[in-house]
Amino acid sequence: MSAPAGPGPIRLGPMTKASTADQRRGEVLRAIVADFISTQEPVGSKALVERHSLGVSSATVRNDMAVLESEGFITQQHASSGRIPTEKAYRVFVDGIHRIKPLSAPERRAILRFLEEGVDMADVLRRSVQLLAQLTRQVAVAQLPDLRRGRVKHCEVVKLAPSRLLLVLITDTGQVDQRNVDLTAPLPDDDVPRLRDLINSTLVGHTLDDASAEIAAMASGEDLRVPPELKDAALACATVLVETMLERSNDRLMIAGTPNIVRVGELEGVLDALEEQVVVLRLLSGVRDLGVSVTIGEENTPAELQSATVVSTGYGSRDEILGGMGVLGPTYLDYPGTISSVHAVAHYVSRILAGE
Template sequence: MAKASSADQRRGEVLRAIVADFISTQEPVGSKALVDRHALGVSSATVRNDMAVLESEGFITQQHASSGRIPTEKAYRVFVDGIHRIKPLSPPERRAILGFLEGGVDMEDVLRRSVQLLAQLTRQVAVAQLPDLRRGRVKHCEVVQLAPTRLLLVLITDTGQVDQRNVDLTSALSESDLPRLRDVINSTLVGHTLDDASAEVAAMAAGEDPRVPAELQDPALTCATVLVETLLNRSNDRLMIAGTPNIVRVGELEGVLDALEEQVVVLRMLSGVRDLGDHSVRVTIGEENGTAELQSAAVVSTGYGQRDAVLGGMGVLGPTYLDYPGTISSVQAVAHYVSRILAGE
């Protein structure tokens, strides 16, 4: 591969300087300002020539004949691809993030806090996808008797999700049978994903599960069926959002509000990050987002959970002149600590 010429290298520095200045000021950037602010080692005339070349190559554009230049999506992509090292957050910043997230009372509260924190850190819109129940395994099911024929089931998964369901039995359950029923349900469901648990329930319904005494088969089957069917049929594509007022102040991002309201577009993007499975941060800019609602936006997203079991995606949506290094650093840090907390570390 041919080595880049000194002129190409210099134009690369000029382009990075233009992007950095525009991100900082949201004002068109002129050649004199670049020479004054950056140690480019060349004259304003040379910078103007470089800017003319960059404009002809589609990296920058000019709104008016006498105005400075603004970066295009192509320039932002080059800028992001050129970020080789993200400055880590300071120890006090990390302690503050961890302390705030650890205050969550359950998994949903931790994720709710994570989007609030990301919105505050980046001053953009933050989103997080709740885990797909099919990816979690049943950790425990508590059974509480509310009435002789009415039970409350509290299902806890290894992803930290807690879900409650009421169950109406066809006949009264004695107090002495309650702990036996609890043991039967847990022996049937614990350690299984909800998809796998449905097969266990089918075996129970056919009377093929030797762990279920005959006198407990009906209540056990009723309880297990309610748990599996209602939880699997419930939509797992729930989205937590914070910082929408940050989008309102940016006029060109009205389409993002539509996407957030419909949720489908954003959830699809977050699911794509989740499926990468390697906790890398993905940055998509403008048309790279693949949808009209987000064509004027940039999205910085990653997955959270364990490397071999990514539970969901989270990220930040903002204008294409996003503070990319700062946003990537914040998204990485928050996702890292969310993963640690959900893993019980």
């Protein structure tokens, strides 16, 4: 699991190596974070002693909490209340998660079964965010990959009307994209297969970017392979393909679980970012590998997300990341469970898209 550089191990006081007291304070801090995540209520020393086997008295725990507070790991809302963790504490807590919590075999089977029912890439990703929102009780997001990055497996040409066609692009990543093409004149039925073969001879086995020169030649009427009777239809289809290449098709976001964030008052800015999508898409576009990344509060560069935690990862393969997906929630979310869920769902999405 990767994460931005945090404050590192807790070092409380001028000591050259971790003392027993230093280790104990680390345990107290982890207990405070765990309890606050569980209850969202300030945590007191008495509750810590009762709930956790710390092996010390309430007075010792109070002293440890005072030191933790002076170091900026916990804070007190009111003089008589317990303590709540700061973002610094959450970072230490996350950095201390050395192993991703494994899902049970029934959980893994249920995830795979649900995702495998997807009919295409968009449906698989739609199911993935629905599943993540259900598993984590937070907002789940997934970025559709850029259509231009997949190699075309087939382009189907369907005649919808005498002067209207439907192009259906199918890529090796499982992505399906449909485009309407309006013609200047009716196309005879016998010419539809010929046009399909012509387009496929240009596209199959190539990305749209790789085939851009051939598509441009077809759109300009300079492709010598195009017979005169197909010239107008080929030009219209190629023009649509050029428009497809110019679009930022990765600027499409799947979102599920928005009601989960509405109930958290401090996340109103996150809700605005989700509605505009640009901020979240920029964040997911920065995903570069299959490792799980956790950014907490002010670690998130977009100001709109600085009240939230983002748990994200890529999907695809180590050689090619197709897009990013993840979960947005409050800073007190269930980190072990959320990290595990994001990791598992992305793993199975990657397997399905690879045909495994």
